Amino acid sequence: MEENKKYRKTYPISWEQLHRDSKALAWRLLSMDYFKGIVAITRGGLVPAAIVARELDIHLVDTICISSYDWKDQKGEAEILKSFEGDGEGWLLLDDLVDTGRTAQLVKKMVPKAHFATVYAKPAGRPLVDTYITEVSQDTWILFPWDSESQFVQPLASGK
Numbered sequence: 793m794e795e796n797k798k799y800r801k802t803y804p805i806s807w808e809q810l811h812r813d814s815k816a817l818a819w820r821l822l823s824m825d826y827f828k829g830i831v832a833i834t835r836g837g838l839v840p841a842a843i844v845a846r847e848l849d850i851h852l853v854d855t856i857c858i859s860s861y862d863w864k865d866q867k868g869e870a871e872i873l874k875s876f877e878g879d880g881e882g883w884l885l886l887d888d889l890v891d892t893g894r895t896a897q898l899v900k901k902m903v904p905k906a907h908f909a910t911v912y913a914k915p916a917g918r919p920l921v922d923t924y925i926t927e928v929s930q931d932t933w934i935l936f937p938w939d940s941e942s943q944f945v946q947p948l949a950s951g952k
Contacts, residue, residue, distance in 0.1 A: 880906025890917030
């Protein structure tokens, strides 16, 4: 018998939806103090960071590069490939998603004074985020457009 899977649902996000949700995040951030720059958590935070940077008219974008996932499986230890200089004061720290909060805890230690925002948040990681747009259940795998391509799928009812 197959073990209970960590992710029982999949939530596909289109490029258009990601753009709308990232722009909604920018709207929410617009009323806050001026950010001197954005620190995108790679790789997932790169596309939302580009959209938010445009909408908030921010031209200074840096990255924190961390490798912690291999498809749906979390790696043992997150590997920091590139850090960030400074405590993050005046910076917007941005990622596509906070899931378990493991990566979020790591980056918040690096830049504790940054404002941390994500487009999507799951319950386990949500308390670590200052601003987010959409909450999804913990057992849902968000399928981002850069990880997928269009193809035929069976209707849900056919799997009964």
